[in-house]
Amino acid sequence: MILDAKIPEGPIEKKWTSFKNNAKLISPANKRKFKVIVVGTGLAGSSASATLAELGYQVEAFCFHDSPRRAHSIAAQGGINAAKNYQNDGDSVWRLFYDTVKGGDFRSREANVYRLAEVSGTIIDQCVSQGVPFAREYGGELANRSFGGAQVSRTFYAKGQTGQQLLLGAYSALSAQIGLGRVMMHENSEMLDLVIVDGHAKGIVARNLITGEITTHAADTVLLCTGGYSNIYYLSTNARGSNVTATWRAYKRGAAFANPCYTQIHPTCIPVAGDYQSKLTLMSESLRNDGRVWVPKAKGDKRAPQEVPEEERDYYLERKYPSYGNLAPRDIASRSAKEVCDEGRGVGPSGLGVYLDFSGAIKRLGEKTIRERYGNLFEMYQNITGENAYERPMRIYPAVHYTMGGLWVDYNLMSNLPGLHVLGEANFSDHGANRLGASALMQGLSDGYFVIPNTLGEYLSTQFGKKVSTDLPEFKKTEAEVRAQIEKILAVKGNVPVDEFHRLLGLIIWDQCGMARSETGLRKAIEDVRALRERFWKEVAVPGTGAELNQSLERAGRVADFLEFGELMCLDALIREESCGGHFRVEHQTPEGEALRHDDKFAEVYAWMFRGENTDPDLVREPLHYEAVHLATRSYK
Amino acid sequence: MSSEATSSKKPCGCCWPIFSSSIGRKWVVALTGIILVLFVIGHLLGNLSIFAGPDAMNAYAAFLKSAGELLWVVRIGLIICVVLHIWFTITLWRENLAARPQKYAVKDHLSTTVYARLMRISGLTVLAFVIYHLAQFTWEAFNPDYKGWVDAQGRHDVYRMVVTAFQCPFVSGFYILAVGLLGMHLSHGIASLFQTLGITSKKMRPLFEQGGLVVAWLIFLGFASIPASVLLGLVKTTPVLPACPLCH
Amino acid sequence: MSTMHFHLRLWKQKSGTDAGQFIEIDAKEIPSECSFLEMLDIVNNRMTREGKEPVAFESDCREGICGTCNMVINGVPQGPGRGAACQVYMRKFENGQTITVEPFRVGAFPIVKDLVVNRSAYDRIIRSGGFISEHTGGAPDASTTLIPKPVADAAMDAAACIGCGACAAACPNSSPMLFVGAKVTHLGILPQGQAERKSRARNMVRTMQEEGFGNCSNYYACEAVCPANVPASVIAMLNREYIRGELSEAVGAID
Structure with a gap:
């Protein structure tokens, strides 16, 4: 099988324009005949639903939350990139494009990334018009800050709550359309399967989480905007509900899953404190502007940080990367923290932590300035850990934050399954092997506001007169399969809570498919995941019934999918015998311990195709052609 | 919980929506509140003439009486204000009760003030007092003798009537209690009306709250000073029989 | 531990x-x-x-x-x-x-069920007016309108609302005025929100009443519990905006 990315001809700067000039259009009179199902109402889903409804399509949107406003896009702190060059610091669409390709360690698709950079500016225009209260200068202009991996200030922000404000902007646009009756919103509805009719994605099966009712919904096309799968690690910065179920079920119905091993580990999170822990909290990357990262030079040094003299401290980032120092990119900073902890020099009760020390900055700038800059973060840290970071260094440790992998899509954001479109973090397309800060919000909104409204016609124009109804046997059969899966979970009647399996799975994946991966570790992880899955189906405890609000049942379904997905993730990591971005294979490193890419063999997308239960999936490769940029080694020394 | 589910209650179409709306009715309560506060302040200033002696007070009372029809315009206006103030408060309150069908098992007052929580009690007590107060001094229902009291200039001797009445500790006690509740009512009410009419800000609110408290205290002290002075013997009149029906 | x-x-x-x-x-x-x-x-x-x-x-x-x-x-x-x-x-x-x-x-x-309640009333309030009707693609360049920093900051303080419902839960009258006021303030003070300013306040308050919430008595319990620190001054703004909206409709003023 060949995966055709359908990239338009022409020079990279002209591709999107030429696409739009030649794209197939659906007339306003015909748009209202087409029904679009949108699953997920985060940045991508809300913006797509609102925009498609404005254009005249009939939209049915689904979210498992009680309101579309709860999606986890809301938690993004830092900001959103856009090549506006309001600062006159030399930014351009090209630079944003290049930084993103380089930041992704040359494993993303050029044409998609260029388009992302190209529409980035209009996203800001759109959001400002909606009333998103971006930070302003005293003169009233929009303010910008700088972020990792870039030498220009192109990040727009709204306090430390940019994701919240952008999501609420998209949510309000969606709400307006719901109010006008153009979007039918299904809250508390979790998609449990995709319905395929004649090889095309034509509907979904959903479960109402309040009543337990299982319903089928038919449409002309389905848009999955269901986010990433970081929660496979159990502990991540993602919301508790974030899951892989929608994309995984689509995979099992024929959609290719691309690069599942590409996950991003954020270096500055509050360390794990114990088994009971349900969630890891991110501390903004901006802290590394003034904090210095260190561990004691000696192994097992249990002294309080204040008692460790200066000469016995190892400021390892400054030592290893003198030019970037504490501001080394996320993947590198994370891996370095892991290395020192593996050497037994980690701090805190668990030994899995490093210090982020502000004492120098406080001495230099005064506590008042530090309080002004980071007061809310210090407060948050104190609330969670009970420690005062003005008096003793913070303890931080990396945590899983984002997943670059996702369902494979072409330039039109359609997967290999005709009719199935995938937007936002749920697809694989724009970030390669590592995502730069402030790029996730940009991608979600670009896909929803500006890309899909233009590309959807390519598919829908082939679908005149092909309406399907939920009376078709395909719908009945899929619904029956969903019911059977739920019955199967309820029938186990074991005595081990779902959370316990999820936690154990997280430990396996974190240890073997986390910051550093090895062949033996990955092989072992695959075995362990299989064994855990077997145990799950014998011992999981799900009290209650399927015909009511049953949170154990919801989680069990999601964890069952994670238990299958984990195997694919490890397999992908095993096959990719190189180190790139967030994927670090210990066998492939430079003598200095830096990531070693093998562009000759691996400059390609790995897309996995389901072939059946307990059967190895098929691997389909999409070669990545770099015509506009030259492959280069990332160096931050 | 699907989005189609909407409530059946529609805003009343037959009357001006402002008067059926939550905020509109509160505006009426606030605006009538302003008028009533101004009345209370005016009334207090008039009453304080007692400290200037019988002549001043009786002259003031005679001046009011001379207003004739105008006095009735004011009285009717005040009655309308009182009725609207109370009526809209009651309709709002009934909705508030209905909005929480089941109470909390554990109650925490959070930052609500005792004045705010006692608004209805203080308001209704003040209403009862006002009726009593009118019966005592305006209708002179408790002691028909009052009607015949005139001073040297032939004016109604309001001074003697008031001082006589306040010589009774029960009358004074109830009066002080009532104006105390009035003060409490106003301490929330005055600050609150700025919020309801939307003429406050984050910065101004503490000022209005403290200002409301100060005005409320001044009003309380002003009113309470009269019976207190009478009881303490600072304000005196020719000794007569106690007039209070309770004391007989 | x-x-x-x-x-x-x-x-x-x-x-x-x-x-x-x-x-x-x-x-x-x-x-x-x-x-x-x-x-x-x-x-x-x-x-x-x-x-x-x-x-x-x-x-x-x-x-x-x-x-x-x-x-x-x-x-x-x-x-x-x-x-x-x-x-x-x-x-x-x-x-x-x-x-x-x-x-x-x-x-x-x-x-x-148990501790789970249905807060969809808040979504319906937003749907009745808590937005700026701006169709995708029609926006002018973001730098066209200058917004003074204090205005942007005040809009952000109001926009920080997380829609959790604690305001109505804390209010002795079950009033959601902090929630409604936050949105009316956020959009009402920004230049982009002026076109629908009057109808927004009017429609959101009407929906709030239809949903069966209580009325604000200026207790400020909402402000005391608000996880997002939304100030009760947004309620003052809502009171003002609503009357303005209602009056201009009543007298037939052009919105």
Whole structure:
């Protein structure tokens, strides 16, 4: 099988324009005949639903939350990139494009990334018009800050709550359309399967989480905007509900899953404190502007940080990367923290932590300035850990934050399954092997506001007169399969809570498919995941019934999918015998311990195709052609 | 919980929506509140003439009486204000009760003030007092003798009537209690009306709250000073029989 | 790590139509470092192991921003301290303390199960006007309109609302005016929001009433519990905006 990315001809700067000039259009009179199902109402889903409804399509949107406003896009702190060059610091669409390709360690698709950079500016225009209260200068202009991996200030922000404000902007646009009756919103509805009719994605099966009712919904096309799968690690910065179920079920119905091993580990999170822990909290990357990262030079040094003299401290980032120092990119900073902890020099009760020390900055700038800059973060840290970071260094440790992998899509954001479109973090397309800060919000909104409204016609124009109804046997059969899966979970009647399996799975994946991966570790992880899955189906405890609000049942379904997905993730990591971005294979490193890419063999997308239960999936490769940029080694020394 | 589910209650179409709306009715309560506060302040200033002696007070009372029809315009206006103030408060309150069908098992007052929580009690007590107060001094229902009291200039001797009445500790006690509740009512009410009419800000609110408290205290002290002075013997009149029906 | 124990009284109610009651649980050996919701996770998992149905409660991001979690802890909506219930840590409680956990008691938020309530009324309020009608692609360049920093900051303070419902839950009258006022203020003070300013306030307040919420008595309990620190001055703004909107409609002024 060949995966055709359908990239338009022409020079990279002209591709999107030429696409739009030649794209197939659906007339306003015909748009209202087409029904679009949108699953997920985060940045991508809300913006797509609102925009498609404005254009005249009939939209049915689904979210498992009680309101579309709860999606986890809301938690993004830092900001959103856009090549506006309001600062006159030399930014351009090209630079944003290049930084993103380089930041992704040359494993993303050029044409998609260029388009992302190209529409980035209009996203800001759109959001400002909606009333998103971006930070302003005293003169009233929009303010910008700088972020990792870039030498220009192109990040727009709204306090430390940019994701919240952008999501609420998209949510309000969606709400307006719901109010006008153009979007039918299904809250508390979790998609449990995709319905395929004649090889095309034509509907979904959903479960109402309040009543337990299982319903089928038919449409002309389905848009999955269901986010990433970081929660496979159990502990991540993602919301508790974030899951892989929608994309995984689509995979099992024929959609290719691309690069599942590409996950991003954020270096500055509050360390794990114990088994009971349900969630890891991110501390903004901006802290590394003034904090210095260190561990004691000696192994097992249990002294309080204040008692460790200066000469016995190892400021390892400054030592290893003198030019970037504490501001080394996320993947590198994370891996370095892991290395020192593996050497037994980690701090805190668990030994899995490093210090982020502000004492120098406080001495230099005064506590008042530090309080002004980071007061809310210090407060948050104190609330969670009970420690005062003005008096003793913070303890931080990396945590899983984002997943670059996702369902494979072409330039039109359609997967290999005709009719199935995938937007936002749920697809694989724009970030390669590592995502730069402030790029996730940009991608979600670009896909929803500006890309899909233009590309959807390519598919829908082939679908005149092909309406399907939920009376078709395909719908009945899929619904029956969903019911059977739920019955199967309820029938186990074991005595081990779902959370316990999820936690154990997280430990396996974190240890073997986390910051550093090895062949033996990955092989072992695959075995362990299989064994855990077997145990799950014998011992999981799900009290209650399927015909009511049953949170154990919801989680069990999601964890069952994670238990299958984990195997694919490890397999992908095993096959990719190189180190790139967030994927670090210990066998492939430079003598200095830096990531070693093998562009000759691996400059390609790995897309996995389901072939059946307990059967190895098929691997389909999409070669990545770099015509506009030259492959280069990332160096931050 | 699907989005189609909407409530059946529609805003009343037959009357001006402002008067059926939550905020509109509160505006009426606030605006009538302003008028009533101004009345209370005016009334207090008039009453304080007692400290200037019988002549001043009786002259003031005679001046009011001379207003004739105008006095009735004011009285009717005040009655309308009182009725609207109370009526809209009651309709709002009934909705508030209905909005929480089941109470909390554990109650925490959070930052609500005792004045705010006692608004209805203080308001209704003040209403009862006002009726009593009118019966005592305006209708002179408790002691028909009052009607015949005139001073040297032939004016109604309001001074003697008031001082006589306040010589009774029960009358004074109830009066002080009532104006105390009035003060409490106003301490929330005055600050609150700025919020309801939307003429406050984050910065101004503490000022209005403290200002409301100060005005409320001044009003309380002003009113309470009269019976207190009478009881303490600072304000005196020719000794007569106690007039209070309770004391007989 | 030290452990603590608590005496819990948790609200259990099978569905909105069933009667509910408190169940009493002795929660032993709770790590003192864990959060309130993690304590409930532990209790729920113990109940699950014993074959009992756990207590349903909502949560998602667990970092205080999504607004999903909602419960009343010892009479305080979203629990002691600033922030949502997920930001409450057990070290704030005394060892051996009795902790009562109830759902939000607001008629317009009917109980779904245990501690879970239906807050869709808030979505319907937003749908009736809490937006700027701006169709995608029609926006002028973002730098076209200058917005003074104090205005942008004030809009942000109001826009920070997480839509959790604690304001209505804390209000003795079950009034959501802090929520409605936050949106009316956020959009009403920005230049982009002027076109629909009057109709927005009018329509959102009307929907608020149709949903059966109570009326504001300026108690400020909402402000005291708001996890997002939304100031009650937004209610003053709402009061002003609404009357303006209603009056201009009544006299036939051009909106």
